[in-house]
Amino acid sequence: NAGVMQNPRHLVRRRGQEARLRCSPMKGHSHVYWYRQLPEEGLKFMVYLQKENIIDESGMPKERFSAEFPKEGPSILRIQQVVRGDSAAYFCASSSTWNYGYTFGSGTRLTVV
Amino acid sequence: AQTVTQSQPEMSVQEAETVTLSCTYDTSESDYYLFWYKQPPSRQMILVIRQEAYKQQNATENRFSVNFQKAAKSFSLKISDSQLGDAAMYFCAYGNSGYALNFGKGTSLLVTP
Numbered sequence: 001n002a003g004v005m006q007n008p009r010h011l012v013r014r015r016g017q018e019a020r021l022r023c024s025p026m027k028g029h030s031h032v033y034w035y036r037q038l039p040e041e042g043l044k045f046m047v048y049l050q051k052e053n054i055i056d057e058s059g060m061p062k063e064r065f066s067a068e069f070p071k072e073g074p075s076i077l078r079i080q081q082v083v084r085g086d087s088a089a090y091f092c093a094s095s096s097t098w099n100y101g102y103t104f105g106s107g108t109r110l111t112v113v
Numbered sequence: 114a115q116t117v118t119q120s121q122p123e124m125s126v127q128e129a130e131t132v133t134l135s136c137t138y139d140t141s142e143s144d145y146y147l148f149w150y151k152q153p154p155s156r157q158m159i160l161v162i163r164q165e166a167y168k169q170q171n172a173t174e175n176r177f178s179v180n181f182q183k184a185a186k187s188f189s190l191k192i193s194d195s196q197l198g199d200a201a202m203y204f205c206a207y208g209n210s211g212y213a214l215n216f217g218k219g220t221s222l223l224v225t226p
Contacts, residue, residue, distance in 0.1 A: 033212065042117075042204050042216030043158070056212050091158060101148055102214070104158035 004094050006105035013112050019079040021108045025094030032075045034067055037089040082112045115140045117207050119217035126195045127225050134190045134220045136205030145209035147188045153201040200224040
């Protein structure tokens with residue numbers, strides 16, 4: 001069981017570019033969550049998805065951020081026109097049901113220069 | 114909104130000794146879940162222990178145990194026989210019937226030989 005796979009591990013983007021972060025959940029998991037960790041902070045919830053559906057995106061900024069979890073393939077967190085304030089570690093987690101504790105990936109560290 | 118507070122930014126413990134990390138939370142719910150996660154330098158978020166609020170018995174996992182005081186809204190983590198590999202950031206998290214986990218800001222644990 002390969003666990004939750006996130007790629008890339010590190011991503012550098014210039015201001016105004018697009019960032020695409022990928023997450024493949026654990027085998028058998030149909031719930032995917034995205035979190036953001038700013039320096040010296042805990043993780044902040046962004047969005048919760050099931051296959052082809054966004055269940056809760058209350059933690060995601062209304063502009064420039066979007067997420068999807070297609071029927072086939074990984075979940076994608078997309079950030080358009082990145083700004084320096086988007087620099088953070090982005091974590092994906094998956095679960096079979098939410099209340100057994102997530103399994104997290106190793107995160108993608110996004111640096112905007 | 115539920116908040117999670119970790120009042121100790123840093124803690125230090127000697128190998129083989131015991132250390133307790135504090136966590137308090139604020140909620141009006143009666144049924145919820147509490148978690149401790151470990152984040153080593155590799156950045157991977159690892160579930161250490163989980164407690165269900167309706168269970169009075171404190172959860173234990175090998176050298177890790179919790180002191181869950183529901184009335185006081187306190188959920189401390191005790192690490193016994195500390196090992197060098199226990200050095201990491203430790204995050205307390207709260208979840209209920211929603212999808213999101215609320216994380217505290219973390220406690221950095223240093224283990225000295």
